Amino acid sequence: MPDLFPIHLLDLAAEHAAYQAELDAAWRETVQQAAFIQGPAVGEFATELGAHLGGAHVVPCANGTDALTLALLSLGLPPGTEVIVPAFTYVATLEAAALLGLKPVLVDVLPDTFNVDPAAVRAALTPRTGAVVVVHLFGQCADLEELTAICQPAGVALIEDNAQALGATFSFASGATAYAGTVGEVGTTSFFPSKNLGCLGDGGALFTRDAACASLLRQLANHGQSQKYRHQRIGLNSRLDTLQAALLRVKLRHLPAAQHRRQAVAVRYDAALASLPGLHLPARDPRSSHVFHQYTIKVEGAGRRDALQAHLQAHGVPSAVYYPLPVHAQPAYAYLGYRLGQFPVAERLCRQVLSLPVHPELSEAQVAYVAAVVSAF
Structure with a gap:
């Protein structure tokens, strides 16, 4: 293809x-x-x-x-x-x-x-x-x-x-x-x-x-x-x-249309990925709109996020981890005195989150392909 x-x-x-x-x-x-x-x-x-x-x-x-x-x-x-x-x-x-x-x-x-x-x-x-x-x-x-x-x-x-x-x-x-x-x-x-x-x-x-x-x-x-x-x-x-x-x-004039296309990409991902075990779609707070700067899923299981990322890369799909290391584990902030285990949710997210392609020019066929690669994994 x-x-x-x-x-x-x-x-x-x-x-x-x-x-x-x-x-x-x-x-x-x-x-x-x-x-x-x-x-x-x-x-x-x-x-x-x-x-x-x-x-x-x-x-x-x-x-x-x-x-x-x-x-x-x-x-x-x-x-x-x-x-x-x-x-x-x-x-x-x-x-x-x-x-x-x-x-x-x-x-x-x-x-x-x-x-x-x-x-x-x-x-x-x-x-x-x-x-x-x-x-x-x-x-x-x-x-x-x-x-x-x-x-x-x-x-x-x-x-x-x-x-x-x-x-x-x-x-x-x-x-x-x-x-x-x-x-x-x-x-x-x-x-x-x-x-x-x-x-x-x-x-x-x-x-x-x-x-x-x-x-x-x-x-x-x-x-x-x-x-x-x-x-x-x-x-x-x-x-x-x-x-x-x-x-x-110039770009501000085109922002509303671009935001709408980002949201449409997210809706397509939601429909294609909703039933996959061990994968959590981006949650929506009903009080907030979502402009999808990132479409970030969570992948359960030790090492599974990194394995999925490698699988995506092998099939021509880029992805990103925001963020791989919590801020309290960064050497520059060791002086604050925090230790691993103090912020369990943040630490767990650093091991689970993976952001898929989401941008205004992503085609329906490309979204379907990304979802199919994720589903195959």
């Missing part, structure tokens, strides 16, 4: 081909303007993304890790303040806190959605807790209802790491609906090329509903300047390039 191949975990070339002329035009216009730093496209993109997210203030920055760092920096927390983070996440979630002299406090996650366990967050609160960083993992929202109910009465800031769930929404018991990244004090995202909204390089942004907070974040991202050569605070040099903003404006 040569027409099926190659199958890509992510096919940016095919995705971009559909609107290459628009990307080329945006590139040419930016080069002609020659305003490569804080050019007009940066502000235009911020306005358009804010409208896409229901009217949030958007502050572009250089990358997603900077966004997390700036979000925590904006809180003015003293060194040693505790910041609660999930044990099943990419290391950048801890890194931002550690670089600021804050103390990452790990908590376990839920075995079905992979998102942080609110009960574990509540149990980890102490008088020294200054913030909770929640990660909306793989494309759907964590339990924003319960996390808000935990953080607000305690006077603890809720920071949303929304690098993987841009555009997902959460429905509260009150009937209100909010976009991921717009509920806590500050939301963050990454425009790394593999993200659902990715640039052609590096980029990131912060979200907030509070105009004063947005003003502070802009200052912090620009050397702490209130105006040129007037530095009110210690900040970062963290800017989204004008060229990247111009390209992101």
Whole structure:
């Protein structure tokens, strides 16, 4: 079946081909303007993304890790303040806190959605807790209802790491609906090329509903300047390039259609893989939409995940493990004093999870082939 191949975990070339002329035009216009730093496209993109997210203030920055760092920096927390983070996440979630002299406090996650366990967050609160960083993992929202109910009465800031769930929404018991990244004090995202909204390089942004907070974040991202050569605070040099903003404006226009195609791929996988023993499909929280940054299954049995991955590779199907080693087992964070066994769900997930190809250009035939290879195993 040569027409099926190659199958890509992510096919940016095919995705971009559909609107290459628009990307080329945006590139040419930016080069002609020659305003490569804080050019007009940066502000235009911020306005358009804010409208896409229901009217949030958007502050572009250089990358997603900077966004997390700036979000925590904006809180003015003293060194040693505790910041609660999930044990099943990419290391950048801890890194931002550690670089600021804050103390990452790990908590376990839920075995079905992979998102942080609110009960574990509540149990980890102490008088020294200054913030909770929640990660909306793989494309759907964590339990924003319960996390808000935990953080607000305690006077603890809720920071949303929304690098993987841009555009997902959460429905509260009150009937209100909010976009991921717009509920806590500050939301963050990454425009790394593999993200659902990715640039052609590096980029990131912060979200907030509070105009004063947005003003502070802009200052912090620009050397702490209130105006040129007037530095009110210690900040970062963290800017989204004008060229990247111009390209992101194009990609934002195509994002809703791309999200719909990702969701359609997930539905096809669900139908094809639902009855397989020892395999668990991605769980859906009914209160959250899912934008499927990843389609991540769980494979039961010692060594079975790795065997399935090898089987897929042998049949021309790429896959990925997010994440193979829990953050508390990373040598850089040994100083926190955690030991294996303290976060059993996160540790088990690191042995079980496997992400299958899911992207807007994946054809029905390719989805069927991937599912058939998984089923044969």
